Each structure stands twice: as structure tokens, then as C-alpha cells.
Amino acid sequence: MSDMHQPKMVSETRVFEGRLQRWSHQSESTRTEMTFSIFLPPGNSHPSVLIWLSGLTCTDENFVQKAGAFRVASELGLAIVCPDTSPRGLDLPEEHDNYDFGSGAGFYVDATNPPWDVHYRMYSYVTRELPALIESSFDVSGRYSISGHSMGGHGALVCALKNPGQYQSVSAFAPITNPIQCPWGKKAFQGYLGRDVEAWKDWDTVSLIKAGRSFSHIRVEQGTKDNFLEEQLQPQALKDACEEAGQALTLNMREGYDHSYFFIASFIEDDLRYHADALNNTE
Amino acid sequence: MSDMHQPKMVSETRVFEGRLQRWSHQSESTRTEMTFSIFLPPGNSHPSVLIWLSGLTCTDENFVQKAGAFRVASELGLAIVCPDTSPRGLDLPEEHDNYDFGSGAGFYVDATNPPWDVHYRMYSYVTRELPALIESSFDVSGRYSISGHSMGGHGALVCALKNPGQYQSVSAFAPITNPIQCPWGKKAFQGYLGRDVEAWKDWDTVSLIKAGRSFSHIRVEQGTKDNFLEEQLQPQALKDACEEAGQALTLNMREGYDHSYFFIASFIEDDLRYHADALNNTE
Secondary structure, eight states: OOGGGSOEEEEEEEETTEEEEEEEEEOTTTSSEEEEEEEEOSSSOOOEEEEEEOOTTOOTTHHHHHSOOHHHHHHHTEEEEEEOSSOOSOOOTTTTSBTTBBTTBOTTOBOOSTTGGGTOBHHHIIIIIHHHHHHHHSOOOSOEEEEEBTHHHHHHHHHHHHSTTTOSOEEEESOOOOGGGSHHHHHHHHHHHOSOHHHHGGGOHHHHHHTTOOOSOEEEEEETTOTTIIIIIOHHHHHHHHHHHTOOEEEEEETTOOSSHHHHHHHHHHHHHHHHHHHHOOO | OOGGGSOEEEEEEEETTEEEEEEEEEOTTTSSEEEEEEEEOSSSOOOOEEEEEOOTTOOTHHHHHHSOOHHHHHHHTOEEEEEOSSOOSOOOTTTTSBTTBBTTBOTTOBOOSTTTTTTOBHHHIIIIIHHHHHHHHSOOOSOEEEEEBTHHHHHHHHHHHHSTTTOSOEEEESOOOOGGGSHHHHHHHHHHHOSOHHHHGGGOHHHHHHTTOOOSOEEEEEETTOTTIIIIIOHHHHHHHHHHHTOOEEEEEETTOOSSHHHHHHHHHHHHHHHHHHHHOOO
């Protein structure tokens, strides 16, 4: 790796006896500079890594600041890596005009439609480049789990289903389960992937499960008072697809909770313990 | 109270089985609309209240989003009220030009110097108007403790020292202990209070302790890698004044922690348990 590809530490903060760091590096996937945050638990424990994918409009910092995850991650000896949600620093046509497309809304796909296909390759970034970078830069175990929120919940499920053996466990908070059937997803996939709806199915959790992709167990947290529940998130579509395919699913419907990070904070402890159990089970 | 003074709920979110609400109301102290956040723990427990005062540039939302306090507050049955840090919606000369004076930097004093004396009355707001409003609007116990961060740590200590019997306990995270001797404080006090330095001492923790004000026990959390430690915060000045006056002080110097909310989040649990013990001790 040439020097220009070496990540540079932007900041370091102590939290719950661990280290929270931000790094920037030149990405080969996105052909832009990318920033990610990493929490390293105390000690030299060779930690396993949870990758957290954030939702629309977010950066690498939202989860870090608002999820209240580090107390438990510190206790469990779990590292957490939070990538950004899209390339940055570009100025493609209409890239910054909408909260749900372009910057901050990469949807964790590899775009095939110009002009997005050159830079909007967040799937390759998250599943290939970032783990390689983490392993070459930090003393981690090389074992990964993945989770995320909303658009990032979609991302986590798609990454897990498309990469058997890469993750020990997957979960999602309020995921977009069936993007090819909801307004956010249709808009994003038409932009990034073009008009061939068949090609969209390779990036759609419900379609992947219907097509025979599987994972040992899928864990989903969903608030019942989430404003996006019916129109965008469609947990019922996931439930139906899993039942039909025999895919193991735990769908925790949380009474009265909304789409915010207050919902995530309320249930992140259970979720981290779930991932730590899977990551520590080295049978 | 006329209708225009009735608070209006701006939003409500479920978190850790409790309710997080934002309210706005017309303030008699500041002659502006004011917004505050309140966390109400689950159940109808007639909770006691911790008032949290935030630091420079903050609003009522920083603590709420970043401190990770609600898990423990929910467990302890503790309400938390977070006021804003200054009046809003005004356009006084140079009010919005500096991060450390004017909007977002009310310093919890009652200004005496024009033009600030009309609206910048955050001390009266926090110590008189807000508790009265809380008691008339929510089913709370009427027992209070107070804490805060940086400028808000200064505010918490000054409010406690100047109002014997009003608070069951006081703590501060990285407080400005001696504002009349530091750049932030000198700038603010000259603006809000005028040039008579003697008058400033009534709003200065170290001076109040030297003048004989006391509290049963003062609890301070301070990171050793805080960028503002020596120039602005001066915990040693507080320690010296407390030793000389016989004021009980616990000063927890936290190795490697900085001035951020990651520091607060790391130690908020201990702090909330301390306040709950004091609030529940009804002897």
C-alpha cells in the first residue's frame, strides 16, 4: 500500500476506558477520501469487530455520539467500526439536493448507473476495503458481525446475506427490508442501478431471501411508533419472506418507540450482547 | 398563569421505557420563548428532579442526545430537566458573534449591564421560574439536585451555593470554578455584569466559598486531558478554596479524559447514583 493510502488518525478520545478514534484515508472503492470511526475497547484483547452502518443523512459520528454503546462494548471487549454513509467531497449533478439520494444516502450498493458508478461503491467499501484496512491497521481478531439502522439496517442485512461466512451475526434496527417496494429504495436504486428492476433484487433483503440466500439467524429491532414503519420499512414483508423460506428471524416489535437514536440507545445493550455471544463462539 | 405562559409540548419520544419531552414556553425571566427538555422515568413514581445545565454553545438537547443518562435515570426513577443555555430569538448587538458570549453562553447569571439586563437572566430562570413551572406542569416530588458541564458546572455550583436548602446535592463535570480569573469568565462577566469586579464575585464559585458560602458536599468530575484545564477550569483553585474554608469536596481527576460528552457519558452513571442517593434520603 502506498503512503497516500495509509489511514491518518483525525482524533482520539477516551471513553469508558477505551479509545474512540476517527481515521481518514484515500479509498480505492470510492476514489475519494473516506472517514470512519472506531471504538477500541480497553486492554490489548485482540477484539472482534462489530461494523455499524448508519442511516440516511448520517456520517460516521451519529452512532458514536448518540447510541450510548461504549459502556457495554467496553465491558464485552468489542470493537465497533462506523463507516460514513456515502462518498464525500464530490459534486455530481444533484448529489447534494436530496436527503435520501446522493451524499449521505449511499444505500450500501455498488452503483452501476452513470455518473454514480465511479464513486458510489459503498458495498465494496464496507465488505472488502474497510475490513482489509482494519486488519492491516489495528490488532483485531478478524472476526466480524454487522448491524445498522434504517438504510444501514438494509445494508447490514444485504451484506450478511450476500457474503456467507464473512459475519458471525447480523442484526438491524428499523431496517428498510424491501427497498425495491418502497419510495426511498425505488428512488435510490433507480439512480444508482438504472431502470432494470430485476437488477435491483440483488440489493433487496426480501428478494435475496426469496431467491434462497440465508443466514443462520436474523435479529431485527423495530419500534411500533416509527413514522416510517408501513411506507418505508415494511417489517411484515421481511417476516413473510423469512417464514416462507424457513429463514430464522427474531423480530422484536418495541411498543411506543420511534425511528430515533433514542430507540437505538434503549436496545443497543441487548444487541451488543447478542453479537458478542456470536463473536466469542469459536466452535 | 395566563394561557400564553402555559408551556407547549414540542415533541415526545420514548426512551428506556420513560418519556423524553421538549417543551417551549414564554419566560417571564428572559422575556423570550424558552425551550427545555425533560426526561420522565417510567411509572407514576412522583420523581425527584436533577437539573442539568449545559456548557457553551449548547442547547437543551446536547445532554439528552449524548450523555447516555436515561438507562440509569430510568432505573433510579429520576427525572432530568435540561434548560437551554441562553435566551433565544433576540438580536442584540454582537449577540451571535462569539461562541463564548451572548447566545448559547448565558453563564447562568442575572445580567445587570445594558442591553443584557433585560433578557439575560438565566439565573432567575433556572433557580426560580423553571422549578415553579416544572411543579405546576408535572407530577414531581419537589426535590431537586443540580449538575452541569463546563459553563453549566459553574452554573450548578453557583446555584447551589447561593440557595441553601434548594438542592439536595450538587455536582459538576469540568466546571469553570473561578470565572473571574479566567478568559471565558472575564469576558462574560464584563459583558453581563459591567466593570465592577467586586460585583462579579457573587457569581464565582471560588469567591463564594471564600466568602463563607457552603454546601454539604461538592462533587466534581474532571478529565486530566481536558484542553481547558489550566486556563479556564482551574480545579486547583476550587480545591484550595475548599481546603481553606473546610468545604467538603470530592474531586475525581479522571486520567486521560477530555472535555467532551464522551467524558460525561463515561461517568454519568456514578453521578446519577450519587444524586439519587441524596434525593431519596428524606431524613
